[in-house]
Amino acid sequence: MNVLISACLIGVNCRYSGDSSMIEEAEELKNRYHLIPVCPEILGGMTTPREPAEKKDGKVITRTGEDVTKYFERGAKEVLHLAKFYDCKYAILKERSPSCGRGAIYDGTFSQVIIEGNGILAELLEKNGIVVLGESQISTFLIQK
Ligand code: SF4
Incomplete structure (x- = not known):
């Protein structure tokens, strides 16, 4: 079974800070x-390391106020x-990221406050029928699939 996975979760140093979340x-x-590692922010044209960004009111804004939504949307596409090419039904994505987070993300104030919401990629995948899981759900996934 082909499964998409956030590349940072398997050790790729693609996080904004230049490290991974192995x-x-x-x-x-x-x-x-069969894991298919992806980093939507890199695929969208962002560099590593890069400024941290958070989602607010449907846009993605860096800490210094730059609107980087178009890069995040491009990467998600x-x-x-x-996902379609490899016929993926599941994606395991990094929790709370403005791209990959599903169900809960940072609130856009860069103060570690978490609110309900989805990252740009998680939302697009779900809209297209792909089940998105976070890393805290992996053990359940391993038992069920
Ligand atoms: S959380 Fe997603 S966008 Fe952020 S580094 Fe990991 S794969 Fe890339």
Whole structure:
């Protein structure tokens, strides 16, 4: 089964800070599924490292106030293309990211406040029928799929 995964979760240093968010289940996931690593922010034309950005009122704004929504939207579309090409039904994405977060994201004030909402990619994938899970749901996914 082909499964999309946020590249930072399997050790790629593509986070805004230039590091990764490696998860301990990476090897097991690799052994069980055909993982397709993606980073929508890089695919959208952002650099690493880059300024942190948060989603607010449907736009993505960096800490210094630059509107980078178009890069995030472009990257999300590229990932959707890959998801369709590989016929992915599931995506495991990094929680709380303005791109990858599903269900809960930072509120746009850069003060660590979390609100209900989806990142740009998570929302686009869900609209297209792909089930999006966060890294905290991996153990359940491994049991069920
Ligand atoms: S955009 Fe997604 S894959 Fe890329 S670093 Fe952020 S959370 Fe990870």
